[in-house]
Amino acid sequence: xxxxxxxxxxDDKAEIELALATRSGESxxxxxxxxxxxxAIAARLSLEKLALAGYAPYLAPFLNGTLAGVVSGSxxxxxxxxxxxLRVGLRGASVRASELKLSQPGTEILRLASLTLAAAEIxxxxxxxxxxxxxxKGGRLDLRRxxxxxxxxxxxxxxxxxxxxxEAGAPPSAGxxxxxxxxxxxxxxxxxxxxxxxxxxxxxxxGLEDAAxxxxxxxxxxxxxxxxxxxxxxxGVQGSITAKIGFDRGGSIxxxxxxxxxxxxxxxxxxxxxxxxxxxxxxxxRFINALVTSGTLSAAGELQWQPGAxxxxxxxxxxxxxxxxxxxDREATQPLVSFKTLQIDDIKAPFKKVDEKGKFTLTITKV
Numbered sequence: 001x002x003x004x005x006x007x008x009x010x011d012d013k014a015e016i017e018l019a020l021a022t023r024s025g026e027s028x029x030x031x032x033x034x035x036x037x038x039x040a041i042a043a044r045l046s047l048e049k050l051a052l053a054g055y056a057p058y059l060a061p062f063l064n065g066t067l068a069g070v071v072s073g074s075x076x077x078x079x080x081x082x083x084x085x086l087r088v089g090l091r092g093a094s095v096r097a098s099e100l101k102l103s104q105p106g107t108e109i110l111r112l113a114s115l116t117l118a119a120a121e122i123x124x125x126x127x128x129x130x131x132x133x134x135x136x137k138g139g140r141l142d143l144r145r146x147x148x149x150x151x152x153x154x155x156x157x158x159x160x161x162x163x164x165x166x167e168a169g170a171p172p173s174a175g176x177x178x179x180x181x182x183x184x185x186x187x188x189x190x191x192x193x194x195x196x197x198x199x200x201x202x203x204x205x206x207g208l209e210d211a212a213x214x215x216x217x218x219x220x221x222x223x224x225x226x227x228x229x230x231x232x233x234x235x236g237v238q239g240s241i242t243a244k245i246g247f248d249r250g251g252s253i254x255x256x257x258x259x260x261x262x263x264x265x266x267x268x269x270x271x272x273x274x275x276x277x278x279x280x281x282x283x284x285x286r287f288i289n290a291l292v293t294s295g296t297l298s299a300a301g302e303l304q305w306q307p308g309a310x311x312x313x314x315x316x317x318x319x320x321x322x323x324x325x326x327x328x329d330r331e332a333t334q335p336l337v338s339f340k341t342l343q344i345d346d347i348k349a350p351f352k353k354v355d356e357k358g359k360f361t362l363t364i365t366k367v
Contacts, residue, residue, distance in 0.1 A: 008036045025049050039081040046074045052100075064158045065109070069100035090122040100139075102156075109152060113138030113203075120197075130195045135202075142207040149212045194233050201226040210282075219279045220248035228259070235262045251275035251296060255303075265306040270318070272299045277325070291332055295325035301347065315350040319343070 006014035018030040025048075032043035052059075053068040075093035079086060095117040102110040120131025144152040205222030224245050231239035242256040251274040259266040277295040285291070301318010321344065327337040 006034070006036075010035075010037050012036065024051060024054070026051060039079070039086075041077065041079040043077045044074070045077055048072045060158070062158055063156060065102055065104045065156050067100075067102050069097050069112075071095065071097045084125065088124045090119065092120070093122060094118040104152075104155070107142070107152070109142055109156070111140045112136060127190055127192045128195075129192065131197050132194055133197045134199045136200070136204060137202045139203075140205045140207065142209070144209040145212045147211050191233065195237075196228065196231040196239065198230075199226075199228040213282045215282055217279055217282045221245050222248060231259065231261055233261050236260070237262070241266075241268070247275060249276035249279050251298075257302075263307045267302065267304045270299060270301055270303050272297065274298060274323075277322075289330055290336055291328045291330060293326045293328050293332065296323050297321070298323070313350060315348070317348050319345045320347055 001016070001018045003014055003016045005012060006016075012035060014034045014036075016030070016032045016034055018032075019027070020029075021027045027046075027048045029046045030043055032041055034041050050071045051069075052071060053066070056066065059067060073093070073095040076091040077088070078091070079088045081087075095115075097115040098113065100110070100112040100115055101108060114135075114137045116133075116135040118131075118133045119129050122129045142152075146152070202225055204224040204226075205220060206224060207218070207220050209218040210216060224243075226241070226243045226245075228241045229239055231237070238258050238260045240257065241259045244252065244254050246252045251272070253273075253275070254271045255268045257266060257268040259268075275297045277292050277297055281292050297320070299318060299320040301316055301320075303314070303316050305312060305314040307313075322342045323340065325337070325339055325342065326335055328335055
């Protein structure tokens with residue numbers, strides 16, 4: 001570390017250089033210009049090859065699991081003290097991670113071959129982030145809902161405890177969860193404004209397991225390719241999304257169209273082909289005393305949703321078809337309904353939700 005010209009006079013500017021390295025190859029470098037009267041810092045930070053596994057004790061109070069991977073990053077940092085307090089801003093910030101793994105004992109929840117995050121500028125006082133980009137490649141996420149309806153992701157958070165830190169990777173006991181005090185309400189400092197330039201998801205898979213229904217079911221969405229551009233949390237800003245998603249039991253969905261966050265609205269062109277119906281059977285067997293043993297669903301049309309003064313409305317307009325369908329009795333001894341092809345054209349299906357109550361109407365032009 002070297003420091004030159006450090007002083008407490010208004011015109012004094014110190015030039016500071018700091019370089020740290022570990023035996024495992026991790027490094028941190030800082031080049032900064034620092035003034036003390038008033039406090040003003042302009043710095044360039046660079047972090048290389050940080051091995052997350054070595055910092056597990058620092059994550060344990062917050063993360064009920066194990067995080068591994070290698071992280072690098074860099075950014076310009078500007079900090080200044082004025083009448084409003086300390087103002088911190090980042091410019092040209094980027095984070096690069098490789099071989100990320102998030103797990104709990106015996107279960108891997110998330111794996112990413114590479115993750116890149118970047119932002120053109122971040123102002124912590126104004127709570128604005130512009131030019132935000134993200135790229136995720138070669139990964140997998142496993143989501144599981146247990147018999148009590150709880151998602152596995154919820155168990156990653158370490159609950160607040162009285163003077164005790166949960167052991168990393170071990171889920172909290174029922175007694176600990178029940179006795180945990182509610183966190184104090186945070187001061188309302190306003191929401192962040194985020195201008196999203198692009199998010200790209202490539203070569204990704206999503207495993208879904210649901211034990212809250214009987215019988216339990218599991219299926220996988222793969223491969224997944226998703227690209228989002230031009231979104232923002234600013235009111236009225238509209239971006240776009242393009243997605244291609246495959247299913248392990250056969251079939252695929254493609255979707256593209258405009259999308260907005262504030263308000264949450266979209267208008268997507270959908271093309272679903274050959275989606276297997278059987279994996280979703282546990283969700284509707286409670287409504288019918290029969291079993292679907294085969295069948296695929298296809299659809300091509302437009303899905304639109306938008307908020308209104310009296311609630312959110314969702315509308316599907318297009319065609320749909322079912323192929324190779326067989327419905328058996330509950331014992332699967334004889335078919336009740338069987339057909340090769342059923343095509344339904346010119347569907348208009350609006351749904352409106354108002355105060356937790358839904359109104360659904362269906363118009364079909366041709367079967």
